[in-house]
Amino acid sequence: MKQIVILSGKGGTGKTSISASLAHLASVAGISTVLVDADVDAANLELLLSPKMREKNEFVSGKVAIIDSEKCIACGLCKKICRFDAIIEDQNSYLVDPIGCEGCAACYHQCPVSAIRMETQLAGYWFLSNSRYGPLFHASLHPAQENSGKLVALVKQKAQSLAHDGHSPLVLVDGPPGIGCPAISAITSASFALIIAESTISGVHDMDRALQMVRHFQIPAYVCINKADIYPQGTEWIEEYCRQHEITILAHIPFDANVTQAMLHGEPVTAYQPACLASQAINIIWQNLERML
Numbered sequence: 001m002k003q004i005v006i007l008s009g010k011g012g013t014g015k016t017s018i019s020a021s022l023a024h025l026a027s028v029a030g031i032s033t034v035l036v037d038a039d040v041d042a043a044n045l046e047l048l049l050s051p052k053m054r055e056k057n058e059f060v061s062g063k064v065a066i067i068d069s070e071k072c073i074a075c076g077l078c079k080k081i082c083r084f085d086a087i088i089e090d091q092n093s094y095l096v097d098p099i100g101c102e103g104c105a106a107c108y109h110q111c112p113v114s115a116i117r118m119e120t121q122l123a124g125y126w127f128l129s130n131s132r133y134g135p136l137f138h139a140s141l142h143p144a145q146e147n148s149g150k151l152v153a154l155v156k157q158k159a160q161s162l163a164h165d166g167h168s169p170l171v172l173v174d175g176p177p178g179i180g181c182p183a184i185s186a187i188t189s190a191s192f193a194l195i196i197a198e199s200t201i202s203g204v205h206d207m208d209r210a211l212q213m214v215r216h217f218q219i220p221a222y223v224c225i226n227k228a229d230i231y232p233q234g235t236e237w238i239e240e241y242c243r244q245h246e247i248t249i250l251a252h253i254p255f256d257a258n259v260t261q262a263m264l265h266g267e268p269v270t271a272y273q274p275a276c277l278a279s280q281a282i283n284i285i286w287q288n289l290e291r292m293l
Contacts, residue, residue, distance in 0.1 A: 001163050002191040002293050003171040005038075007214070009206025011177040013196045014226040017259055018282060019174035020048035020268040025286040027133040031293070032168040035131060036159045037138035038152045038186040039176040040124070048268055051129030051136045059126050059139065059154065061147040063103040063118040065096045071115035078107035078116060099144050123147060126155050128162075135162060149181030153188070160189075170293060179213045187213070192220040192292065194250070194285070198227055199234030204241065211247065221247060224285055228252035250288045253281040 006022070008015045016039070026033045037045035065086070067078070078094060079087040086100030087107065096107075098121075108116045123146070126139040137155040141148050156173065163171050175186035175193075187193055193214045197207035207223065214221045223242055228235045235252065242249050256278035262269040270279045 001160070001169055001171065003160070003173065003189060004289060005173040005175045005187050005190040005193045005219075006196065007175045007183060007187070007193050007210050008177050008196045009179065009208070009210035010202065013177075013198045013203065014253070014259070015177065015196045016045050016048070016174055017263065017269065018196055018224065018226070018253075018285070019045060019172065021270040021279070021282045022286055022289070023049065023131075023133040023172055024268040024271045025283065026170060026172065029286075029290060031170055031290075032166065033134040033170045033172050034159045034163040034166075034168050035134050035136040036155055036171065036173040037136065038155065038173050038182065040126075040139040040141045040148050040151045040155070040182065041176065043138045043140060045174045046129065046131075046136065046138055048263065048266060049131035049133060049136060050266055051131040051138075053127055053129045054135075055128040057126050057128075058122055059124040059141070059151050060120050061123040061150055062121050062145070063105070064098045064101045064121050065103070065105070065107050066117050066119050067094055067096055068115045068117065069093055071113055073113055073115070075112065077110055077112065081106050081110050102146075121145070124151060126151065126158070128158070134168075135159075137162075148176075149185040152176070152182045152185035156186070156188070179209050183210075183213065184217070187217055187219050190219050192222065194289075195221055195223045197223055197225050197238050199225055199231045199238060201234065203234060204237045207238065208241065211245070222288075223247055223249045224251050224253065225249060226253045227255045229254045251281045251284040253278055 124141040137159045176182040258273040258276040262272035
């Protein structure tokens with residue numbers, strides 16, 4: 001079983017559009033694929049795959065302090081020691097702001113009358129859905145919640161288990177942007193990563209950060225330059241960077257308005273307009289990936 005993770009150093013590079021197109025091409029090639037949307041803070045792969053939900057499961061993670069008003073003696077000690085300013089004084093009583101509470105439990109341990117308890121939070125949900133190109137694991141983290149990396153690890157674990165049990169040779173992961181905990185969780189145990197770069201000054205910088213992260217965890221990496229014809233000098237910078245670091249560029253995808261039209265119709269561009277320039281370039285990516293599989 002191979003696991004391909006699609007990454008980008010920043011949002012808006014076209015990562016999800018390309019992930020959906022690769023899922024479509026894998027399906028056309030007859031390769032059984034389990035899909036993962038690992039961008040749990042802002043999942044949107046489902047917008048292009050029109051999945052039907054099979055399972056909805058709670059994601060419980062982290063704890064928040066709760067003050068029992070009947071036991072509280074309003075001594076104010078909890079407010080004094082809370083480094084996150086999550087304790088609110090309200091008419092000689094104290095409340096916890098659940099958004100501000102980091103779950104450190106300092107107030108719980110210091111309360112002289114044991115009026116504070118720590119309660120586990122419902123931090124979000126994870127889902128298993130049926131899409132037209134294979135089962136899709138995706139998730140939704142509630143706003144201001146932590147542990148997005150833990151939720152990414154959970155949906156990936158579920159996907160790998162299903163792929164193993166169903167003898168699916170491929171797990172395709174639409175990873176989160178950036179280089180934080182969610183991205184690190186997404187590349188864990190990956191066979192290789194595909195970095196989507198855009199030909200801008202910031203795109204080169206963010207691609208470099210993503211590649212440094214991938215190299216740190218010794219994951220083989222490849223690059224795709226999206227909208228490569230919009231800023232030729234930026235494309236040249238990316239090409240030179242990849243030459244210096246011996247990184248293979250799998251394809252140059254030109255700017256193509258068909259990609260936007262495909263998104264408006266809720267389709268991967270390779271399904272919506274298979275003969276357009278963007279689809280041809282993404283087909284080149286898939287042919288390279290298929291050989292690696």
